[in-house]
Amino acid sequence: MEKDPIEEKSKEQKKFDKWRKSLMYITGLGLSMEDKKKFESELEKDFENYQCKRCEKWRDILMKNSPIVTFMLKSLEEAGCKIDKRHLQCKPCDENRSGGFSPDHGILLCQNRFFSKKHQEDTMVHEMIHLFDHCRFKVDWNNCLHHACSEVRAASLSGDCRWTRELRRGFFNFTKQHQACTKRRAILSVQQNDACSAPGVAERAVAEVFESCFNDTQPFDEIY
Structure with missing residues (x-):
């Protein structure tokens, strides 16, 4: 199927506009204070979306391929608390935590706090142990x-x-x-x-x- 040239041109224009705004932001030329704040907000939102997608990607990979995570998934199922990726939510957090567990809301993965996939793996296992204890001991x-x-x-x-x-x-x-x-x-x-x-x-x-x-x-x- 051939690509729509108009649609492709629109995408390229958006990329160019973003690059131009980035240059203006760096140099301080041509941007009003209002435009600067708006652009900073756009950058922050883009970075937050990137962190969320990375966290979800690592979560899915670890749930499939990590020996310790798959072991905990099996152990939770045997304990009567079977979970899937919907129970591990990626969200931004403050600097005092990398994850959390709530009996009502499941496992929180702090998308902005992970410095590596291994760090996220450790956090997932940490919170899954809390869930295991909750299932086993109430x-x-x-x-x-x-x-x-x-x-x-x-x-x-x-x-x-x-x-x-x-x-x-x-x-x-x-x-x-x-x-x-x-x-x-x-x-x-x-x-x-x-x-x-x-x-x-x-x-x-x-x-x-x-x-x-x-x-x-x-x-x-x-x-x-």
Whole structure:
């Protein structure tokens, strides 16, 4: 089927107009303040769309090809919580998180926070462990001990505390690095829970459940 020359010309014109506006924005020539704000808004929207499409593409690839993600999908199905890509939504987030889990809304993937596909894979597994715990234990997320246990397990089992990730964060401990990271990450997450945000509550909850929950590696045979 031959391409419509008028349609092709229109596409080329749009590309040219966008390039011209970009040049004007960089040089500051020929753009009013109103035009500049409008163009900045267009750029921001384009970048947000790009991040969303990248997140969804990585999500679909990982759900099909990642051994650990496909294992978690199978484990969730066996636990009575079968999910598909509709349950993992890509959305922009603030800088304090890369993902989230809600019993009512499923798994949130923070499209603007991933620095690699591997980072997104770890985040998906982290949140899927929360979902697994919710299915298996009927977790009360307002109970700080319940929440702390799931955060310990998710931080430990998802790859979030592997040595290379810790290096990126600026932590260089070699002795019991995994345990230290797991405790720290779990406390940070529990502190975000309004029910556990009072000073010292998250620290005490994580300390109380740490040993038993760190040693519970289900559905894995061992720490990934």
